[in-house]
Amino acid sequence: MRASQFHLFTLKEAPSDAEVVSQKLMLRAGMIRKAAAGIYSYMPMALRSIRKVEAIIREEMNRAGAMELTMPLVQPAELWQETGRWDKMGPELLRLKDRHERDFAMQPTSEEVVTDIARQELKSYRQLPRNFYQIQTKFRDERRPRFGIMRGREFTMKDAYSFDRSEEAAGRSYDAMFAAYTRIFDRLGLQYRAVAADTGAIGGDRSHEFQVIADTGEDAIVYCPDSSYAANIELAEAVSLLPGRAEAKQALEKTPTPGKATCEDVAELLGVPLATTVKSLVLATDDVDDKGAPAGVTVWLLLVRGDHALNEVKAGKLEGLKAGFRFATEVEILEHFGCKPGYLGPIGQKKPVRIVADRTVADMADFICGANEADYHFTGVNWGRDLPEPDLVADIRDVVEGDPSPDGKGVLAIQRGIEVGHVFYLGTKYSKAMNATFLDEDGKPKHFEMGCYGIGVTRILGAAIEQNHDARGIVWPVAIAPFEVVICPVGWGKSEAVRDEAQKLYDTLLAQGVDVILDDRDERPGVMFADWELIGVPHRVTIGDRGLKEGLVEYQGRRDAEAGKLAAGDIAAHILGLLGKA
């Protein structure tokens, strides 16, 4: 490709509403153009990278035996009503009506449509396992689209769905997809981590997220540097940080703590470590009677150590909270505790208030908590002596850096990550809802065991940039760079020698299947360099009269601080070597 024939468009400054690095750089490099909030055009420069990502995904999906199809973007409401998702999903499911006032949804994923296909076309166990995938536009009407293409509304996703005879077979399909994802992200050239993730109502341990490591990531990834343990913070198990409960040494005392409504403030006032305090959080569940009518509110007091944070996903798995919970309102708190938030505590609480202590809190002795009276806390609190044992002891907090690894093999570290892939065992959730069955070997109908497997194609571009950039611009992994090599001739319009040498190198590399662009715009070196460093092409060759007089050209890798000189006759071989195409 010649730059003069390509649509190059770069900006010195990103638009002021751009929030994150990847968005700013993609806008400056002319890769994306905003059409509306969270809705972008992908310009030719970006599309080159997208096509490379898609090709890698497609190759590995096909290698794993999955079969590509495409399902509609606009899907009839009837299918979504069969699974109940039409009602259950919030406004992020974009609903629309056609000219005949029939209801449709824009696909955010396609479980319903693919299950409908399966129940019609997969009749026999002999057709299983089967894995269908598509690389297709998706729409999620995010309340606040942001971060450019990282959390857009319209985006490209690869979604795959496996159908199996049994849970064991589904496990093999899951493992095959896990392995394919590993190959895909390896080939993309990204630093990533596969982490265990929450399985929600499905249960089991078959849910993994593929997270691209980046400081700017929205997700916290917990891992153990000394073992293979890795999990999303939503799931990572937090053990008790105490060897067991110590004996009580202090007397229970009611201490004035005027205006100190946080554990931090109380610890500071009393001159004690934050780890001696206990935080009380009030949740509420809206109860219903046998007939589904409202039957009052149950209040829950959840206790975590002052330096810990409540993990809502873990809380949501507790018996009684599974069906959904909310934080109690200030009015409800006053009504149940006779006290405003900030001074609450478990002492003196009676049923129906339910008290749940985090594992560490249950092991604490002589701790500090609110006295259920404004401006007072209790110190020297001890389970059994000053209050009954908690109703429930459970893991309800986020792990923190330095916690023991749950596999007992060291301590945990935390990184930030961007979720770009997810493999998930679905069980029979959708096949039962839609009565999708096949005839098993015994001649009896059986529900499919399913799995679903997503990769955010366009999000990968954003994640790759968040992970790989510097002050000058993007630093693409070579596998997904819009071009592998750029040739910058200095004095294209003036020097025949430069033109000839540049053209010769261009022809040689093209002939070897290198994705090379020749910058024939006749711009000054500074302009060319700035553009290609912003765009992030991994390899650059500069050819100028001065060097050619000594038979030399310049090579600079995108991560190199300086250019190096090479014999003009060696440069093609050098580049081919770097690209592994020698």
Place this chain on the structure above:
Amino acid sequence: MRASQFHLFTLKEAPSDAEVVSQKLMLRAGMIRKAAAGIYSYMPMALRSIRKVEAIIREEMNRAGAMELTMPLVQPAELWQETGRWDKMGPELLRLKDRHERDFAMQPTSEEVVTDIARQELKSYRQLPRNFYQIQTKFRDERRPRFGIMRGREFTMKDAYSFDRSEEAAGRSYDAMFAAYTRIFDRLGLQYRAVAADTGAIGGDRSHEFQVIADTGEDAIVYCPDSSYAANIELAEAVSLLPGRAEAKQALEKTPTPGKATCEDVAELLGVPLATTVKSLVLATDDVDDKGAPAGVTVWLLLVRGDHALNEVKAGKLEGLKAGFRFATEVEILEHFGCKPGYLGPIGQKKPVRIVADRTVADMADFICGANEADYHFTGVNWGRDLPEPDLVADIRDVVEGDPSPDGKGVLAIQRGIEVGHVFYLGTKYSKAMNATFLDEDGKPKHFEMGCYGIGVTRILGAAIEQNHDARGIVWPVAIAPFEVVICPVGWGKSEAVRDEAQKLYDTLLAQGVDVILDDRDERPGVMFADWELIGVPHRVTIGDRGLKEGLVEYQGRRDAEAGKLAAGDIAAHILGLLGKA
């Protein structure tokens, strides 16, 4: 690919609601599955063909210097309001609201978005010409989706948009696209015709449709077998069929024609040729005054020979009808003519009724027309003598088979066609509406000269099948067949010799880049043959024990009536020769 690893799904009968051959065969061959009216999933078998179509289009578009991007499916109303299409387009433009109640449209095409990109990124004449294209899902909310994927609501289209400095330069871009389309449809292996098409309000002669020839096509294509003349019937020029007006020989006579309200009936009653009758059609225009307020109705009487049909596109180009017309209501006809339809005629009409005669009608003498009185016609009617010359003589009829070619080089023939491509010069229609300008060489802003170029990707599959099928199923052109070759081993499960020979041929063909499927399902030959003939794979090799004993295998081309025998050692070379890969 092995059949056991592929998703094969065939049906003996098509669902009863399938209307056309391509739809029936695609459903039976398991290529498409209906999700809703006009909305289909493309199953793996179809997607293989779609990807081949897309690859050919992409190669030729790139070769022509066009650049691929993707524009959003969901587009903000604001852009569509700038060009007025938000209001002008009917309900086929699917409008929707996001969660914040903002208006969006699903793209049926993307003139607005691409013009918005151009006005922001194409600043200088030095960046021109530029041609952007996308291969992307489109949505048109057809009132009555039908014919399977031929007139669906959701479909894949390649749409390209060119931007030029001048009308001349735009003409070169147009010609380049015309040439690219010719290469594309040649490579697809389809019989097609590029025909001149109506340019509507844009004017000029730069609009061509690419029509796949098929008896079932919705469009009538007019062409001259003795010249290069070809046009859509909407546009094809109809000359006068008479050498000039003959002298009057008959007297004007009012003849009773009780109950004979059509030209056919009148001609039959009177025992004269249909070509001596004249049909009167009443159109109406709703006039407005200077301020745009309704100002009554003008009635138009359009006259075509009894055996001819009114061409509404041509009528719509007449001065006074350009702004839109409708057929007059029965009430309006009674009011203006004092007579019900079927007995109308031009005699005795006065302004403001406007009389337009087709060219042939204007040359007729002694003709027959309605007497403006129920159950009566005039015979022996002559212009000048019995009524004034018409207000306007114009080409307002469809050509018919056997008409003289307008280029004077023979007579016209008519074929049916399916429109699969369209190249269209847009001029400055969109660039002016959206004030999209570039700085020309003289430093002054100038509106882009634009063209748009569409190809119906998924429709091509339907059209290819409408053109190429027989009683057994689809007959794919090899370039877009889901597989080029199928190997059918007879007795796969029993005979090692058959398995070895089939496997050897499969490996050989694969190594040569042949898209081959090995039917390892161990089915009976009849089942295999029926499936692959239905699916339409162009080349089939059958390998069985009986033949192998004599060193022979069977080859059958999809269009061949019978299989032929070849030496097993020669079959690979034979196939490679047929595919042009030898």
